[in-house]
Amino acid sequence: MMAKLAINGGIAFGSKLNAKQLSVIAKYMQEEDEIELTTFQQLYIEVPESELEVIKKEFNAVGLSCYPVGNFVKSLRTCNFCKGSEEEGMPVAIELNKLIAGRPVPFTLRPAYTGCPIGCGEPLINDIGVMKVRDKYDLYIGGKSKGADARAGTLILGKLTPEELYEAVTAIIDIYSQHGKKREPFAKFIDRYGFENVYNQIV
Incomplete structure (x- = not known):
């Protein structure tokens, strides 16, 4: 049995992998195997299910982060922190990712983070978006990047x-986990459940 695993280089300056990480990934691929690059700064690789925990430990040892594939909170999509880790809040992004990535939800949930109002991390078109403005953080929900009904999230x-x-972010995910219907996208959940209802429960 094969298991699909999502991996990336963690939250740092850009979405990068080094040679050592690539060699460890290649170790678990056959010549004809392919690795899928997602739009969410992750790679999907299939590995033997019986070796999953050992492989995850080996990936972690070279700085690769591992996440489940399916109806879970995705790892935090981020900007490149081009003005520096402290100025753009990299420690906050790392901590937020630890808190939410991999949590089970009714349907795949995509959070995004950007360290300044330029918005390179595209927070406004993802399910949950965080934008650092000076030394504080603005939180958006309900963005949607695909389809004719694509829209920006609401502050x-x-x-x-x-x-x-x-x-606030963990509370919003809790609300979605408890009240979302199976395979209900987050933007549709917000429309059905009500933006005001979510707001009233987290303030």
Whole structure:
């Protein structure tokens, strides 16, 4: 039995892999195997299910992060932190990713983060978006990047401290986990459940 695993180089300056990481990935691929590059800064690789935990440990040892594939919170899509890790809040992005990535949800949920209002991490067109503005964080929900009904997310809370941001994002995911229908995309959930209902439950 084969298991699909999502991997990336973690949250750092851009979406990069080094030679050592590539060689470890290649170790678990046959000559005819292919690796899928997703739009969400992840690679999908199939590995033997019986060796999954050993392989994950080996990937982690060279700095690769591993995530489940399917109806889970995706790893945080980020900008390149071009103005520096502290100025653009890389430690906050790393901590947020630890808190939410891999959590089971009714349907794949895509969070995104950007360290300044230029928005290279595309937070406004993802399910949950975080934008750092000066030393605070703005939180958007309900963005949708695909389809004729594509739309920008709506600001639900602004000028948050890191702790307030963590609390709000985890609360929103809890609400979606508890009240979302099976395979209901997050944007559709917000429309059905109500933006105001979500807001009232997290403030």
